[in-house]
Amino acid sequence: MQQLPLLASSTQYAQQLRQGFRWLRFGPALEAEYRAYCSDNEYRRVLWFAAICLVLWAGYWLFDLWRIDAALLDARQRALLVPLRAVRAAGTAANLLVLGCALWRCPMRVLRATLTVMGVTFSCGAAFAVYVYKLLGVPHETTVLVVVMLGLFLPFAISLWAQLLVALLYLACVAALAWTAPLPEVAAQMWRLDVELALSALLFGLAAYWREYQRREQFLHRGDAHWLAMRDALTGLYNRRMFNHHIQQVMAQAQREGQPLALLLMDVDCFKSYNDSQGHLQGDAVLQQVAQVALACIGRPLDIAARVGGEEFAVLLYGSSADHARALGQSLVAGVRQRALPHGASTVAPVVTVSVGGAMLRPDDRAQTLYARADQMLYEAKNSGRDRCSWEEALQA
Structure with missing residues (x-):
C-alpha cells in the first residue's frame, strides 16, 4: 500500500507480461507473490501425492519378497539383496518424511527440500531395483522407470528447474549402473533404458515447461484483472468499491479489538474551475499529484487511501489516535499546498489546495454513519474558507 500509484496500463503484472518470462522467473517481489499463490492447497496435494507414492513403493517392496527366492540364489546374487533392501528402506523413509512435512505444514522451503530428496531416492532406487532384477534374472517391468520419470515432472511444490536437476541425477x-554392470547384456539393456528415459525426460520436461509457463501467465492475467478491479485507473489508489469493502472489515475488527479508527475525507478545492480553465488532462494530472500526497500519509x-469520487479522496487509519489522525489531516492540507500546482481560477489561493474532514470511530458506528460524520466535517472545512482540516468538536485541539 505504500508504493507510488501505478497507472492501469503499468501494473507490475502487465509489465511482466510485456517483458516475458521464458526462464520461468519473475522479479523478486512478484516471484514471492507467485510462490504464495501456488502454495494454496499445496500441502494437501503433496499429502495425497506422497500417500500414493508410499502405497506403490510398499507394493513393489512386497513384490520383492514374492518374486525373489533367496534360497535359489548363489552367494554373489544374495549379496545384492542387502543394498536392495536398504534402497527400499531409504525410499520409505524419504516418503514418510514428506508425509510428515505435509501433515505438520512445515515451511514450504522444507517441504520442497524433502520432495527433492524423495524424488532422487525414488528414481535412483527404482533404477537400482530394475538393475538388480536384471542381474538376478527375475521378471520385471522396465516401463515403471518411465512412470517414475513422469512422476518427477508432476506439478507439486518444487520448481521445474529442481525437477530437471532430479531428472538429470536419475539419468x-x-x-552409472550401466557402466558398472558385470554382465555385458545387462549393461546393454541399461544403456538402452537410459536413452529411453532421456527421451521421456525431454518429452515430460517440455510438457512441464509449457504447463508452468501457462500457470504463470494465468497468474499475471488474474493479478492484473484483480488489480484493475480494486484500483482507480487514473490515480492507482483503491477505488470506491474496494474502500466500501475494506471499511466494513476494519470497522468490525476495530470494534472487536477496541482499537481506534480514523476516517479522513479530502476534496480538491475549486476543482471544476480548474478543469474549466486548464482542461481535463491537466485536471487528471492534479488528481494524480493529490493521490501521491494521500498515499504518503x-x-x-x-491503512488505506482511496479515490471515492471525482475529486474526493478517503484515507482510513487503523489504530491511529485522534491526535495522530488530526496531524495527518493537517499534513494532507500542507502536502498538497507544497506541491505548488498553479490554480489561477481558485478563490482560495494561487495554487491547488484541499479541504479535509475527519471523524473517529464510535462504538455504535456503522460505515454509513462514520462516513457521514467525516463528510459533514469536510463541508464544514469548505464553508470555513477551504484549505484546512476540520474535526468533530470533541476532537478539536
Missing part, C-alpha cells in the same frame, strides 16, 4: 544413476498494514 546419471542409470548410466499511510504507513500501517490496514
Whole structure:
C-alpha cells in the first residue's frame, strides 16, 4: 500500500507480461507473490501425492519378497539383496518424511527440500531395483522407470528447474549402473533404458515447461484483472468499491479489538474551475499529484487511501489516535499546498489546495454513519474558507 500509484496500463503484472518470462522467473517481489499463490492447497496435494507414492513403493517392496527366492540364489546374487533392501528402506523413509512435512505444514522451503530428496531416492532406487532384477534374472517391468520419470515432472511444490536437476541425477544413476554392470547384456539393456528415459525426460520436461509457463501467465492475467478491479485507473489508489469493502472489515475488527479508527475525507478545492480553465488532462494530472500526497500519509498494514469520487479522496487509519489522525489531516492540507500546482481560477489561493474532514470511530458506528460524520466535517472545512482540516468538536485541539 505504500508504493507510488501505478497507472492501469503499468501494473507490475502487465509489465511482466510485456517483458516475458521464458526462464520461468519473475522479479523478486512478484516471484514471492507467485510462490504464495501456488502454495494454496499445496500441502494437501503433496499429502495425497506422497500417500500414493508410499502405497506403490510398499507394493513393489512386497513384490520383492514374492518374486525373489533367496534360497535359489548363489552367494554373489544374495549379496545384492542387502543394498536392495536398504534402497527400499531409504525410499520409505524419504516418503514418510514428506508425509510428515505435509501433515505438520512445515515451511514450504522444507517441504520442497524433502520432495527433492524423495524424488532422487525414488528414481535412483527404482533404477537400482530394475538393475538388480536384471542381474538376478527375475521378471520385471522396465516401463515403471518411465512412470517414475513422469512422476518427477508432476506439478507439486518444487520448481521445474529442481525437477530437471532430479531428472538429470536419475539419468546419471542409470548410466552409472550401466557402466558398472558385470554382465555385458545387462549393461546393454541399461544403456538402452537410459536413452529411453532421456527421451521421456525431454518429452515430460517440455510438457512441464509449457504447463508452468501457462500457470504463470494465468497468474499475471488474474493479478492484473484483480488489480484493475480494486484500483482507480487514473490515480492507482483503491477505488470506491474496494474502500466500501475494506471499511466494513476494519470497522468490525476495530470494534472487536477496541482499537481506534480514523476516517479522513479530502476534496480538491475549486476543482471544476480548474478543469474549466486548464482542461481535463491537466485536471487528471492534479488528481494524480493529490493521490501521491494521500498515499504518503499511510504507513500501517490496514491503512488505506482511496479515490471515492471525482475529486474526493478517503484515507482510513487503523489504530491511529485522534491526535495522530488530526496531524495527518493537517499534513494532507500542507502536502498538497507544497506541491505548488498553479490554480489561477481558485478563490482560495494561487495554487491547488484541499479541504479535509475527519471523524473517529464510535462504538455504535456503522460505515454509513462514520462516513457521514467525516463528510459533514469536510463541508464544514469548505464553508470555513477551504484549505484546512476540520474535526468533530470533541476532537478539536
